[in-house]
Amino acid sequence: MTSQYSTHWSLEPTRLFLNHGSFGACPDFVIAEQRKWQDLMEKEPVRFFEELMPGLLQKSRHALGEFLHCSPEDLAFVSNATSGVNTVLRSLHFKEGDEILVPNHAYQACRNSIDFVAQRWGAKVVEVAIPFPIEGPHTVIDLMKSAYTSKTKLVMIDTVTSPTGLLMPFEELTAYFESRGVEVLLDAAHGIGMIPLNLGTLGASYVTSNCHKWLCAPKGTAFLYVRKDKQKKIQPLTISHGHTFPLGETTRFRHEFDWTGTQDISGWCALPAVIEGMADLVDGGWEGIMQHNHELAIQGRNILCEQLNIQPPCPDEMIACISTIKVTETLLPNVVMHKPDPLHELLSEKYNIQVPVWSWPSPAGRYLRISAQLYNSIEQYEQLADALVNELK
Numbered sequence: 001m002t003s004q005y006s007t008h009w010s011l012e013p014t015r016l017f018l019n020h021g022s023f024g025a026c027p028d029f030v031i032a033e034q035r036k037w038q039d040l041m042e043k044e045p046v047r048f049f050e051e052l053m054p055g056l057l058q059k060s061r062h063a064l065g066e067f068l069h070c071s072p073e074d075l076a077f078v079s080n081a082t083s084g085v086n087t088v089l090r091s092l093h094f095k096e097g098d099e100i101l102v103p104n105h106a107y108q109a110c111r112n113s114i115d116f117v118a119q120r121w122g123a124k125v126v127e128v129a130i131p132f133p134i135e136g137p138h139t140v141i142d143l144m145k146s147a148y149t150s151k152t153k154l155v156m157i158d159t160v161t162s163p164t165g166l167l168m169p170f171e172e173l174t175a176y177f178e179s180r181g182v183e184v185l186l187d188a189a190h191g192i193g194m195i196p197l198n199l200g201t202l203g204a205s206y207v208t209s210n211c212h213k214w215l216c217a218p219k220g221t222a223f224l225y226v227r228k229d230k231q232k233k234i235q236p237l238t239i240s241h242g243h244t245f246p247l248g249e250t251t252r253f254r255h256e257f258d259w260t261g262t263q264d265i266s267g268w269c270a271l272p273a274v275i276e277g278m279a280d281l282v283d284g285g286w287e288g289i290m291q292h293n294h295e296l297a298i299q300g301r302n303i304l305c306e307q308l309n310i311q312p313p314c315p316d317e318m319i320a321c322i323s324t325i326k327v328t329e330t331l332l333p334n335v336v337m338h339k340p341d342p343l344h345e346l347l348s349e350k351y352n353i354q355v356p357v358w359s360w361p362s363p364a365g366r367y368l369r370i371s372a373q374l375y376n377s378i379e380q381y382e383q384l385a386d387a388l389v390n391e392l393k
Helices: 030-041 045-068 081-091 109-120 135-144 168-177 228-233 252-258 272-283 284-309 344-353 377-392
Strands: 075-078 099-103 126-127 152-158 183-187 208-211 222-226 323-326 357-361 365-372
Touching: 030 045, 030 272, 045 075, 045 272, 075 081, 075 252, 081 109, 081 208, 081 222, 099 109, 099 135, 109 126, 135 168, 168 183, 222 228, 222 377, 228 252, 252 357, 272 284, 284 323, 284 365, 284 377, 323 377, 344 357, 344 377, 365 377
Parallel strands: 099 126, 099 152, 152 183, 183 208
Antiparallel strands: 075 222, 208 222, 323 365, 357 365
16 A cells, blocks of 8 residues: 555556655656756756856755855755765864774765775774663763863764664754864754754864755755854865855855866756655645654664564664664675665565665674665565565564
8 A cells, every 4th residue: 555645756657666765756746846947057058057056055045044044144955964974084184192082873975985085194993882682871971081081073964864763852952062172073964854943053174964865855965054153164076166266255165166177066056846746745844744654764663573573672762763673693795886785685586675784893683774765665664674574583
């Protein structure tokens, strides 16, 4: 049985798509909105980029700033959250012996960026081991606070962890570290559209999030928030004309990030329509969407745990719209990049279910993560549970 909202998406009708968390999925109206801007761009490219683009980006930043409760002038557009993390890390300077804190549940691409930058500067990466299963948010708070020292200069915190699907106590942790002069880089790849974000009061130095995931914007649409007092030291990964062009009435931060070379900006142009259009789909707007997906993720997780006879690995308060469970204790060795786990392939080919399965070393085992978006239904998680029971018995 499909969800009442599934008609707004053009996903394969016979496929159980339970993996919104990886790349998102656009409703039909979003695809049409992006195409409108692409068509306009191709009709007269010079006019589009030189005359129209500044105003279009400003309109999108204002829509995004209103949604995130922050100044639009503190927002820059990037292609994805990994680029946002890299933008910050590659801009910062460290001294030998400086410490960067990161939980062991961090997204590996972003952790790789931290290791790369730390090695370049001679800084030390302090990995904080967060247990999974976990009792509650207090465990994360205690462990992260206990890792703080006078040498801590930066901490990267997730809003929701990618491998384990945990809603982190990022607000309390941000307040704790920032009050001690430690910059917080909030990796909110799973953030905007999934959980409420108030960047104006949060206090983090840096926040980056993918709009193409839970906001359902076009692929390659993300933002980087840089607190006003930090903007002078943050530069885009691509240095272009804005680095030296006369400022006029704008800021160097605005100049540099608004033009990094020719690229398809149609996804960013679509943001105002995405924010408004998604809100119109559900009674209660975005608050209703987030609550619906949160409740659906918990129901789906509970169905899997009951059928597989396992305990939920975290309390409900640490679930947003994704949930991860361990399906076997076996850790597959020598995993090749982009080669799917055999169970993932089996579920895809035999049962027509799209859901991620991977090996993870902490604690060692193979994990499965479900997502919950408007187009999903309870019956889909029941079908997944039946398939897992058949294949894991």
